[in-house]
Amino acid sequence: MAAEHIVILGAGAAGAAAARGLSAAEGIEVDLVGLSREKPYNRTLVNKGVATGLLEPGQARLPQPDVPLVADTARVVDVQAQTVELESGATMDFDALIVATGSTPRRLAPELTGLNAAVKSQRVTTLHSMEDAVRVHNVLVRSPHPARIILLGAGLVAAETSSLLSQAGHDAVIVSGSTHPGRTALGPIAADRIAELHHTQVSMYLGRTAREIAVVEDHVELILDDHTRLDADLIIVALGTVPAAPAPWNGAVETDDHLRVIGAPQVYAAGGVAVHHHPSLGSYRIDHWAEAAAQGTHAALTVLHDLGKAPDPGAYLPRSAFSVRLYDQTLTGVGHTGPTTTTRVVSKNPLSIVHTRAGIPVGALGLESGRFVRDWIPYLHVHT
Ligand SMILES: Cc1cc2nc3c(=O)[nH]c(=O)nc-3n(C[C@H](O)[C@H](O)[C@H](O)COP(=O)(O)OP(=O)(O)OC[C@H]3O[C@@H](n4cnc5c(N)ncnc54)[C@H](O)[C@@H]3O)c2cc1C
Incomplete structure (x- = not known):
């Protein structure tokens, strides 16, 4: 039987993680499409590393997953024909496609x-x-x-x-x-x-x-x-940023709770490009590195499941933390932390907050309280 061909668009946090999740699977071939004009890099180092002069651009490159990298830019996806048209004029067929093209600055x-x-x-x-x-x-x-x-x-x-x-x-x-x-x-x-x-x-x-x-x-x-x-x-x-998928989306790609693209069988999306629709979490988009990588891994698992090669990974739930250094303090957060949640301040100093929705913890946030935030991760989305 011929190997199934999986194409991943975008070689950043989500795309590289998806490629890693697929590289060891049997009976599939994976191509990772990056941009024509650049080598994939870690975007979090754009301001912290290169703008400040701590790093040369080459030092911010991402380690490459063990799949072929196609240096070409996706122009148009034909969902029905299951093809991707590239900037070079080439066309790629796919059995499954993961869109991980990230976002673009507003x-x-x-x-x-x-x-x-x-x-x-x-x-x-x-x-x-x-x-x-x-x-x-x-x-x-x-x-x-x-x-x-x-x-x-x-x-x-x-x-x-x-x-x-x-x-x-x-x-x-x-x-x-x-x-x-x-x-x-x-x-x-x-x-x-x-x-x-x-x-x-x-x-x-x-x-x-x-x-x-x-x-x-x-x-x-x-x-x-x-x-x-x-x-x-x-x-x-x-x-801030806006999602940046190629045509026919030309912006955000809407997914269900398994990261399958709505209205496009065999297409999946992960990372900053994806707007999720979840039965209890509602519609959301989270754009940070660890979250994008976790979504990439999950999209890969859903693809393998849909191809009959792995068990159902279940619904995707955001549980990956970010941290940002702000002056002499560190802000750490995970999951849903916005105003559509109910806020419980556990401590004012250091600031430690748990966010719930319908009584279920969905996020945690803190200043100088990274340990507190990380300790909450196993309890997120868990009915008690
Ligand atoms: C300055 C800055 C600092 C940040 N710092 C942090 C931080 O400290 N911590 C944190 O958690 N997050 C940080 N972020 C956010 C984080 O970088 C993003 O959330 C993360 O990169 C999203 O991953 P992604 O895979 O969705 O997109 P990206 O990592 O941006 O990857 C998308 C890839 O797709 C490629 N691509 C785009 N269009 C096409 C196309 N048509 N065809 C082929 N390839 C395409 C892009 O070139 C890129 O390589 C920062 C962002 C910025 C801008």
């Missing part, structure tokens, strides 16, 4: 006055790709020390980056359209505690948006909606 509105010129001057950038990391590093190296950096956005990547920059002696400023940033992802108690941390270390302009950007000789000026003018060597746009 950008400023293109009509923002001065944006194009500022982007061309390399003084406005996102911080998502290795190219972005090198751009940020180059500005930091060329600017007088301390460099003045504006973070537009106040999510976890912006928060961590502002912490990294200010600890490296630079002047970081956070500008956020939200008056209470982070509440959607972390809930109000943790988000407000993080805002307090920022206030002790960096200047913050909350509830403010960009009205105009102007390149002035060797720096850039950000004009806010209340006409405040902020000078900077660099503006980093860190407004």
